[in-house]
Amino acid sequence: MSDGSTVLVIGGGATGTGIARDLALRGVDVTLVDRGGLASGTSGRSHGLLHSGARYAEADAPGAAECLTENRTLREIAGECVRETGGLFVRLADDDADYFEEKLDACEAVGIETERLDGDAARELVPGLSERVVEAFRVPDGVIYPSRLVAANAADAERHGADVYPHAPVEGIEVAEGDGDEGDEIADGDENGGGVVGVRVGGEVDDTLEPDYVVNATGAWADRIADMAGVEVGMAPSRGVMVSVEHGGLGPVLNRCRDPDDGDIVVPHDGEVVLGTTSVPVSDPDDYETADWEVERSVEECAAMLPAVADAPEVRTWWGVRPLYAPEEAGSDRRGISRGFTLIDHGDEGVPNLFSVVGGKLTTYREMAEVTADRVCERLGVDEPCETAAERLPGADDPAELDVFVERYGGANPTDLDVAGAADD
Template sequence: MDTDVLVVGGGATGVGVARDLSMRGVDVTLAERGGLSSGTTGRSHGVLHSGARYAESDPDGAAECIRENGILREVATGCVAETGGLFLSLDGDDPAYFDAKRSACRDVGIDAEEIDPAEAREAVPDLAGDLDRTMRVPDGVVFPSRLVAATADDARRHGAEILTDAPLKALHVEDGTLAGATVGGTRVDAEVVVNASGAWAGECAALAGVEVEMRPTRGVMVVVEYPGLGPVLNRSRAPADGDIVVPHRDRAVLGTTSVAVEDPDEYPREEWEVERVIDECSAMVPDLDDAPVEGTYWGVRPLYGPDESKRESRGISRDFFLLDHTRDGVDRFHTIVGGKLTTHRAMAEVTADRVCADLDVDAPCRTADEPLAAAGDPDRLDELVAEFDARSPADADVVGAD
């Protein structure tokens, strides 16, 4: 089969690229080895970041987060929940860190308001007794399965072909140009290939003789029975294990750890990570320590090696990088790595801009202005999740629920 652009990878960024390009009139085929959102996207904690988490360490990234946060609330209504968020400083936490974060939020346009701890307890009565200071921010929750399925559906409505259960078998380089790929048992000839395979980007690129150095890390999410939480809770301290609690219907998702892995498919899942996350999150909400554990799941972050090597310690900034492999001797081949679920649309826009330059397509991005066609219909969203085999643990309690 022939297409203008082949996108490899069916997570949020991949389907975002397919939607953006198809809306610009480009013929797109997307191939995913399993069901959509089966990689990092569907195994995240699902926070719609306000940018507050990154404000003091990465102001540009924080500004991008708050911008994309607002866009997703408008274009993907049934795929997000407007929960709000709180940053909590406990007795013994560095007050200077709290002050720096509050100031940084305001500098980049994030509505960050310090509130009295008593007001925070009205929203979350079970907060720790040693709560010292609290800041309210416009965080929210993303339902990744719905978001990916709705984005893929919208891409398909604009002419894209979405292939699931179509693993990448080979990339075909001819005279220094990537001419296409074999996915599943099908040869797909393409003018441009986009590698949006996340933590697997290095393995994908290697099939074209290109090195993309990935440094993936695993993180555990612990799902506990905890109804009525309300806002997303963040610990106001330097990045550490167990510093976020995410509300879900009758559950809460506690996260997370950060441990380097060699293989994003095969890695150990350690019980100490589960115990640490529960212990640390319980410092914010002591009742979480006794909450029944309903399950655990691990995700793998698609971190770009050269960026990670610059960090002196664990960081939480998640820059994204668009790599043009012409520099590696392979034309018409691009890799998009890094980033955050919240900024997937912006990542897709940058990628689509570059691909359109390759194809001499002069058409603007419209993904920030036009809502996803199915976004306002929860039943239809859940039908699409089933159709694309996109159900994932990050929102299993929401998708298909009454």
């Protein structure tokens, strides 16, 4: 192939496709590559929660506010890529009442709309809710169908001139040493700037690309790409299990109102609910053990909120790996690691045309993309505003069109296989 890309984005999850879309809308020449089909990493192996911010309100108010803002944005631009279910935080009789009050107060301080309910009112809202629920409050949570969301972003990027290759693994990165000052421009082959001069891409590309800038948006795999370029990131990935069982009629997302723990969320789909999750550190996001106890514990704990799921037929089970960024992480319990995102400029490591964007959440992918695209455009001298918060995604009003996009880029992934993959049945 002939490579004329200005920017190469590595990683075809929500963040990577969001970056490609953002840059393409600003008129930047961009190529996106992924190794195994779009959304096949963390994005398509999550529980698919559209965060209101309530899960982080008391521990990370700025992060919660980011979730709330992006929640509202996605409701406007994403159409059938999301589902507006609402959410419910429930306190069982043996859960800490002070934590419930702290969570509720923190939500209100952030600006998250809440409605307090007693146990009877909560059970009226959610038939089958446990008799052990003594109180609850409503929040504007929802559901994301990541296969659709990612595919729609990729399709819009292509419509605006981007090249998207879902089956094109990066096999190596060539870096040239420079003798210029840190952060020198290297576009157009500035020999003094140093940095990435070639990226070997296999699969359907099978060529060495020579982009001016490279964005590493590979999530839990960011260290692997960074290693190829001789730089460091510092990921601390953890695995979590999701179990989808047959259960129709659940309205809102259910969240256990307690300190984060295993099995504290139930996410509704059509005729199914997704139960999750666990948090177990892994050293390799491609090669890790899974354990039956994770499935059993997640089902048991979720059944404390919604008893019927304990005996519901299991439809599918999958594990995902969280792209947690913690360069100083030494402990084994990674639940406390921030879910905020970080944009790393590798110029201080001698690679000024390489960025890594790490951390974050599916809900905030668009903001992550905007911040990254802003930095890249600044380097390129592109003075065009971000338009992704206002421009609706293609197919947003047509589920069938969205699912055609999904098939184009590799098919539905476990999180929303029952929705985005329904046309295959």
